[in-house]
Amino acid sequence: MRKLAFCANQSVKGRIADARGRLYRVALAWCGDPMLADDLVQETLANGIAKNHQLRDEKRLFPWLYSILNNNWRSYLRARKNHDELNDQLADDTAIGPRSNCQELELVEQVRAAVASLPLEQRQVIALVDLEEFSYCDVAQVLEIPIGTVMSRLHRARKNLLSRLSPPVAESGSGKNHMHIVK
Amino acid sequence: MNSHDHIDENTLGAFVDGQLNEADRAAVIRALDANFELREQVYQLRRAKDLVKLGFGGATSSAAKPRPWRGGLTRRPAVALAASFAMLGIGFSAGSLDYSLTGPGSMQAGQAMQELSAAPVPQQTNHVVLHIEDSDPRHFIAALNYVDTFMQRYADGSGEIEVVANAGGLDLMRAGLSPYEQRVVDMINRHGNVSFIACSNAIRNLELQGIEPGIISNVDTDETALQHIVGRLQSGWTYVKAESLIDARHNSAPAAGTAL
Numbered sequence: 001m002r003k004l005a006f007c008a009n010q011s012v013k014g015r016i017a018d019a020r021g022r023l024y025r026v027a028l029a030w031c032g033d034p035m036l037a038d039d040l041v042q043e044t045l046a047n048g049i050a051k052n053h054q055l056r057d058e059k060r061l062f063p064w065l066y067s068i069l070n071n072n073w074r075s076y077l078r079a080r081k082n083h084d085e086l087n088d089q090l091a092d093d094t095a096i097g098p099r100s101n102c103q104e105l106e107l108v109e110q111v112r113a114a115v116a117s118l119p120l121e122q123r124q125v126i127a128l129v130d131l132e133e134f135s136y137c138d139v140a141q142v143l144e145i146p147i148g149t150v151m152s153r154l155h156r157a158r159k160n161l162l163s164r165l166s167p168p169v170a171e172s173g174s175g176k177n178h179m180h181i182v183k
Numbered sequence: 184m185n186s187h188d189h190i191d192e193n194t195l196g197a198f199v200d201g202q203l204n205e206a207d208r209a210a211v212i213r214a215l216d217a218n219f220e221l222r223e224q225v226y227q228l229r230r231a232k233d234l235v236k237l238g239f240g241g242a243t244s245s246a247a248k249p250r251p252w253r254g255g256l257t258r259r260p261a262v263a264l265a266a267s268f269a270m271l272g273i274g275f276s277a278g279s280l281d282y283s284l285t286g287p288g289s290m291q292a293g294q295a296m297q298e299l300s301a302a303p304v305p306q307q308t309n310h311v312v313l314h315i316e317d318s319d320p321r322h323f324i325a326a327l328n329y330v331d332t333f334m335q336r337y338a339d340g341s342g343e344i345e346v347v348a349n350a351g352g353l354d355l356m357r358a359g360l361s362p363y364e365q366r367v368v369d370m371i372n373r374h375g376n377v378s379f380i381a382c383s384n385a386i387r388n389l390e391l392q393g394i395e396p397g398i399i400s401n402v403d404t405d406e407t408a409l410q411h412i413v414g415r416l417q418s419g420w421t422y423v424k425a426e427s428l429i430d431a432r433h434n435s436a437p438a439a440g441t442a443l
Contacts, residue, residue, distance in 0.1 A: 025239045107413055111238030129200055130235040136202050151193040158196070158231035165234065 012058060016048040019065055022132065026066065029127035030073055032116035040076070044069040066128060066142045077120075114164040122157035125150055190214050190221065199228040212392050226350075229384060233409055309342035312415040314408070315425035318351035323363055325428035326355070327370070334374055342376060345415070349382035349408035352425070353389070356381045358397045371401045382408035 020041055027037035027044075047068045055064050115123060124143055128134045129150075136154075140147040190211060197203050198211045215222050311333060315326050326346060333344050348356050355361050356379055370377050379402040386396045386404055398404055416422055 021243065025242045028242050029235070029239050108238050108241070111234045115235065115238060126231075126235055127239070130232045131239055133200075136197070136200070148193075151196060154200075155192050155196050158228055159192075161231050161234065162227055 012052045012055060012061070013049050015058075015061055016045055016052060016065065019048075019062065020045060022062070023065060023069060025131050026127045027069060027073070028112075029115055029131060030120070030123050032112070036076075040069060040072050043072050047072070062132065063134070063138045063142050066132070066134075070124070070142055070144075110165065114161050117164060118157055118160055122153050122160065125153040126157040126161070129154055192224070195221070195224055196228055199225060199232065215392065226388075229388070233384060233407055237409060237413065308421050309337055310415075310418075310420040311342075311344045311423055312412055312420045313344060313346045313423045313425060314412060315346065315348050315352035315355060316350045316408070317426070318354040319426070320362060322352075322425040322428075323355050323361075326425040327363055327366055329423070329425075329428050330370060330377060334370075334377065337376075340376060343378075344376065345378040345380055345411075347380045347382070347408050347411055349385045353381055353385045353396070353398075356399050356402045358399045360397065361399065364399060367399055367402075371399075378403060380404075380406065380408070380411055382406075382411075384408070 023041045023044055024037055027040045028034060031037055031040065044065060048065050051068075055061060115126070118126070125139055128139045128142065129136070134142070136147050136150045139150045143150070145153075194203070194207070194211065198208060203211065215225060313326055313329060315322055330344055330346065333342060336342065346355075348354075355363065356367060358364060361367060367379060371379060379399070381396075381398050381402050381404050383404055384407045386398065389396045412422065
């Protein structure tokens, strides 16, 4: 039994180590800085490996890892006193000027710049949903926010992203959600 | 829920993200069938998803191997973060991205792609990506005529052309629906340097609406039109949009001098 537990433990550690690429994409979308993203991922992997025994359900590996990543990211921001980053309204008002500067950067860089100009909270949600294809419930759990907040941030993120990359998208109604989220 | 008036933006987002149960999903699809504006909103949401995937899907860590921890994140200078945002903000030319590759007939993709095509990458006129995104039969004819002309020009095999379809353009490549199905099949079978690519997103959109896409055999369906076209442009291929081939004087023939 002890040998089996050891093997399982090694398997989880291996999967954690293999998660670097996925974690990096999301970390980069969150922070916009390749070096910082590397550091965040490195710390997340180290934390994950050290605390792998706390993972009760291996199927929840990635939500668990992203929770660690989120904690590390928040710790970093707190330490740097960048709390302003957490203010949606402020970030909305101070977004990077969308139609300035050079016209020659490639599409990928333009998208990254547009994402970087989103408020932090919107970046976090859109990265987890669109890159990781997490369910709204998983995102809510990882970021420790209500599912309704996930949905509203996601909507604002997409709307802002499109407005930064193209003419304004047609507005839709703003009624309450009438449907049931199943995932 | 019988009216699209009851479908808010969060619900549309949940639909796009596959987060609705079967009943609600069916209700949204019914509403989409009845309302063009709602469809446009869904296409825009999908476009946003595609852009995020495009922007970060290929990002790779510079840390190929685990490296020694540098002593904690909080030691990094605060200025690094600010600098990184400033760096990424350079060259944010939002106005050049007026495309809607998964849109229900928007004709703005070409402009953006033409602009991208004009980027400082040496263009290869013997490598053409031909984009069609609407179901206008005149555009189908123009595109296929263009391919024929192209193949005659490069009969020695030195040229390569790809027809990429999304949105309504997908109909060109749908078995049993395309008015030029046999011609497409013949082109694929006859020429090794002609490819037809059907946008995976457009296919998915049809499937989500309960419509069987029925793509013609040997048409590639692995990528989105956006991914494929951008990749080709970055490699220096020439971008041609099918609708631009229509010459006002001839109405169904490739415009004289268009990229050939």
